[in-house]
Amino acid sequence: MFDVVVVGAGPAGGSAARAAAAAGARVCLLERSAVPRYKTCGGGLVGLSADHVGIDLTGLVRSTASALTVTLDGRYEASRGRRDGRPWLSMVMRAELDAALLAAAQQAGATVRTGVQVVGLAENGDAVTVRVRSGADVRARVVIGADGTSGRCGSYVGVRCDQVDVGLEGEFVVDAAMADRWAGRMLLDWGPVPGSYGWVFPKGRVLTVGVIGDRAQGAALRSYYRRFVERFGLAGLPREHDSGHLTRVRAVDSPLRRGRVIVSGDAAGLLDPWTREGISFALRSGRLAGEAAAATVAAPRASGPRGVAALAGYPSRIEQILGPEMDAGREVLAAFARRPVVMHMLLASPGTFGLFTRLIEGRTTVARQLRRPGVRAAVAALSR
Ligand SMILES: Cc1cc2nc3c(=O)[nH]c(=O)nc-3n(C[C@H](O)[C@H](O)[C@H](O)COP(=O)(O)OP(=O)(O)OC[C@H]3O[C@@H](n4cnc5c(N)ncnc54)[C@H](O)[C@@H]3O)c2cc1C
DSSP, X not given: OEEEEEEOOSHHHHXXXXXXXXXXXXXXXXXXXXXXXXXXXXXEEOHHHHHHOOSOOTTTEEEEEOEEEEEETTEEEEEEEOTTOOOSEEEEOHHHHHHHHHHXXXXXXXXXXXXXXXXXXXXXXXXXXXXXXXXXXXXXXXXXXXXXXXXXXXXXXXXXXXXEEEEEEEEEEOOHHHHHHHTTEEEEEEOSSTTOEEEEEEETTEEEEEEEEEGGGHHHHHXXXXXXXXXXXXXXXXXXXXXXXXXXXXXXXXXXXXXXXXXXXXXXXXXXXXXXXXXXXXXXXXXXXXHHXXXXXXXXXXXXXXXXXXXXXXXXXXXXXXXXXXXXXXXXXXXXXXXXXXXXXXXXXXXXXXXXXXXXXXXXXXXXXXXXXXXXXXXXXXXX
């Protein structure tokens, strides 16, 4: 029997396994795919992600952006570059980042089993039985679900989501001239579907290009993606990958724990509702989950609620740390969905463009900005 089983080897699972193993727990991480595995993701590391990743990013960062262009469905272009050349955003390939996080978890002492798909969980007494497809059950005192948007652990815990988006994205292989044109520059486009947006993230000879928005508007999003790709002359180029993936944002009062099972990252619906930035949420919630699990197994054995006291504190830690950021993201998304032109003009204006880049860089948060006098009221008025 293990102390902790972690399900999933994304940034949430890698961080959770590492934190729990570093705190002395016997950890086993189960991942259904072979690693490295592809994940549909822009791979954009905002400042908060770089701050919380906990590993050396040298060699993983494919490129950085210190210039940003924003447009509104291709119009009203505004650009800004950083004079000191320091980056606002770092771009990675998720397969490489996740494999490096997993290696760090192994170094901390976690056992990793890949090609193992979890099919169910059952609690009995003070243990959880993790059922896997074609293999023996694995038992643990605590399970951390980090198995992404459509995972088993979220269903077991009863996670409820009230925002479901679909992201459509391709990795386009470009020639040297086009790679040069995009070097050091990223583009964000507020899309035609309310609350949607598109991005171009350069990664050397690959451009990661995608759009994300309300899943219910699937046909309109596919058309937006097609036009977005054509706009940059990429339609005929080879694509290393072209895929779609859901993101789900938890409802405010959605559970994060059931008994001895806690959830983190996308499995818990933890991501910014506006930007759909999820890596920093996965890294932070994964670490908190790993620490809570290790504290639970280190505590003297007790039965009943006392036996999981540290786990019981995990949801409130998440609410306290990530809750305000998610609330703020919801408010800004509502304003964007309702008044895209005004919001674009505001963010692209000389006074606030700098604020926007400070947000990307992690030097401030939307939650902090909304606490400034008048700002929350203005955003609320725009969303009406
Ligand atoms: C198109 C798109 C672009 C995005 N771009 C960005 C971006 O640029 N920056 C950013 O910060 N965020 C971005 N995000 C969000 C980000 O990708 C996610 O929030 C992040 O991957 C969440 O990490 P995670 O570890 O919780 O889950 P995941 O990365 O999804 O990892 C879950 C893991 O669990 C495994 N798994 C699933 N089910 C099982 C099972 N039953 N048994 C065993 N293993 C299982 C999966 O194989 C996977 O390895 C984007 C999302 C989309 C859809």
